[in-house]
Each structure stands twice: as C-alpha cells, then as structure tokens.
Amino acid sequence: MVDHEVRLERMLKDDKKRKKQLTLPLVGAIVLTFFYIWTxxxxxxxxxxxxGQFPALYKSWHRKKLLLSFNEDKRYQQLVRSEFLLGLTSPLLVLILITSVELEWISLFMFVIVAFIGIMVLLILSFPIDRKLKEIDPLHVxxxxxxxxxxxxxKRKSEA
Structure with a gap:
C-alpha cells in the first residue's frame, strides 16, 4: 500500500509527463485540421x-499501469482494468459510427449526435468506478x- 500523498505526487508527475508527450499529436491534429480545411x-x-482518440487512450493506459502499482487487492485491480476498458470503448464506438456513415446506415448529423452522447456517457460512467475504487481503497486518488x-x-504558480 502506498501513502495517499505519495500516490498524488506520482500521479501528478505522470500526468505532467503524459501532457508533454501528447504535444506532438496535438500539433499533428492542428496540421491535419488545416489540411482538411484545404482539401x-x-x-x-x-x-x-x-x-484523435488514441492520445487519450495512451494516457488512460499509463494511468491504469500506475494505479495497478498502488494496490494489490483483486477487486481494486479489476475495477482499474474496467475503467481502462471503458476508455477503450470510445475509439471502438467512433470506428463503428464511421463505418455506419460510410455504409449509409446513418447520416453524418446522426454520427455527430451519437458520438457526442456516447462519449459523454462513457465519461460519466467513469465517475462511479472512481468512487468504488475510493471505497475499496481509502487512499485512492x-x-x-x-x-x-x-x-x-x-493558481499558486500564477500568484507567485
């Protein structure tokens, strides 16, 4: 078991590292956006x-690895893996919707609506999992x- 403050610091450090690693995909997305506008x-x-889903998936994979290192409890580890699988369904949902649009099963407008609602539902479902993790392990961040x-x-940095 790792102390709450140690976990918090490790998660902050990992989050900062992942944000730095995700700057290149962000620049790539901006370039592709301009190319899309042009073509x-x-x-x-x-x-x-x-x-565009993969940077978030990469970040959640690293979060999963970090959380699994904090607690050996089987229920805790199972919930951490479930949270990751929930994040994995987002690119799958988008891929299914893109295929549906191309096969003309749904319109592009319906694609936008269903993708937005689906991704919001997946994000909302992660909150109860986080709460259950906190119940199992009170030191969970x-x-x-x-x-x-x-x-x-x-805020402290901006005030200093």
Missing amino acids: TNVFLLYAMIFF TGVELGHVQLQRK
Whole structure:
C-alpha cells in the first residue's frame, strides 16, 4: 500500500509527463485540421476523429499501469482494468459510427449526435468506478482530487 500523498505526487508527475508527450499529436491534429480545411476530404475528417482518440487512450493506459502499482487487492485491480476498458470503448464506438456513415446506415448529423452522447456517457460512467475504487481503497486518488490539486498548483504558480 502506498501513502495517499505519495500516490498524488506520482500521479501528478505522470500526468505532467503524459501532457508533454501528447504535444506532438496535438500539433499533428492542428496540421491535419488545416489540411482538411484545404482539401475538404471527409475521409481525412474521419481519420482525424478516429486517431484523435488514441492520445487519450495512451494516457488512460499509463494511468491504469500506475494505479495497478498502488494496490494489490483483486477487486481494486479489476475495477482499474474496467475503467481502462471503458476508455477503450470510445475509439471502438467512433470506428463503428464511421463505418455506419460510410455504409449509409446513418447520416453524418446522426454520427455527430451519437458520438457526442456516447462519449459523454462513457465519461460519466467513469465517475462511479472512481468512487468504488475510493471505497475499496481509502487512499485512492480520484480524478476530481487530482484536478483540484492541479488547479491549486496552477493558481499558486500564477500568484507567485
């Protein structure tokens, strides 16, 4: 078992490292956006939407690895893996929707609506999992706690 403060610091450090690693994909997405505006090719838009999911998936995979190192309890580890699988369904949902649009099963407008609702549902479902993790392990650092600490540190930096 790792202390709560140690976990928090390790998660903050890991989060900062992942943000630095994700700057290159962000620059790539911006370049592709300008290229899409220039060519207006819908397949490029689909690719941008689909591959835009992978940086978040990469970040959640590293979060999973870090959380698994904090606690050996089987229920805790199972919930951490479930949370990761929930994040994995987002690119799969988008891929299914893109295929549905191309096969003309749904319209592009319906694609946008279903993708938005689906991704929001997946994000909302992660909160109860985080709460259950906190119940199993009182030292667990929730995403909300991590966000609050990051905000406080940014405020302190800007005031200094």
